[in-house]
Amino acid sequence: MMRIIGAMLALLLAAKGALAQEGWGNLDALLLGNLSTTGSMEASYWMPDSPDPAQARVSLGIAYVHIPGSAGSVALGAGVFRQTAQGWQLSTPVYNLFGHEPRAPQFQNGQLQLLTTMPGPGEPRCCPTQEAMWRIDLTTGQAQRLY
DSSP: OHHHHHHHHHHHHHHHHHHTOTTSOOHHHHHHHHHOSSSOOSEEEEEESSSSTTTOOEEEEEEEEEOTTSSSOEEEEEEEEEEETTEEEEEEEOBSOOOEEEEEEEEETTEEEEEEEEOOTTOOTTSOOEEEEEEEETTTOBEEEOO
């Protein structure tokens, strides 16, 4: 159990540190204001179409928000953000995306594919191991699980 907590803390610190990178602006405020229903986040991810803030035009933002009254459960809030003359703006919420540890984003033809980790058959919610591939339509925000 302590290993799981330690890994989660390391993941949270890495995600928070990634949001503070120079050139992106205040991503914490952007994600909190658009994706958090409670005004706080347990973890967050920013997945732009380019690692260079000057070249990025679209990004997936994800916020894991604690569910009030639960014993550590989180809800996933996600949205497609677009770079505008006024900065990054929420373009559309993302629907039906699930899982933890989003990774390996690939942008192509108006869509984004990424991996998350989900509970496999018979696994407890605390310890998911199954990899899930998702495709997100960047215009409508609809997520579809591919496997």
